[in-house]
Amino acid sequence: MLNTNENIANQKPANHFTTDFKMQNTHILIVDHNDISNHQLSLIFDRFHVKSDVAKSGKEAVRLYQEHPYDIVFMDSLSASDMDGVEAVNGIRGLSQHGKNQLIVGMISDHPGAVDFRTRIKAFQVELFLLKPVNYFQIAVILRNELRDKIL
DSSP, X not given: OXXXXXXXXXXXXXXXXXXXXXBSXXXXXXEOSOHHHHHHHHHHHHHTTOEEEEESSHHHHHHHHHHSOOSEEEEOOOTTSSSOHHHHHHHHHTTOHHHHHOOEEEEEOSSTHHHHHHHHHHTTTOOEEEESSOOHHHXXXXXXXXXXXXXX
């Protein structure tokens, strides 16, 4: 079930919280035009045994989404892309019932356009956001809270 708390990824670790876990049968989509961000996120997901695909544009994200079911989509604003992040989310939401309910996490940078992206993307039921650069702990919190049934 989707946790609508926007600050979930910024929670402080509780004494009982651990990031030492692995996932099973988990497939995510990273959508970002930045090669460094994509590489960093792929390495983090590898540590959790999560399969990740990377789309460097909105059109590529929609195409990949049509081909594969994903547990989570991590979406950047894609401001310099053929289809920005909001348009890509709208495209995913319109593809199927699964797309309408897809857990999508917005990834925002600390720049003036980030506020606009966050406001626009919320209209498409995106309620979780990560401030870039994304770190291991943030991903652990999202995986543990949102995909609890897939933890080994």
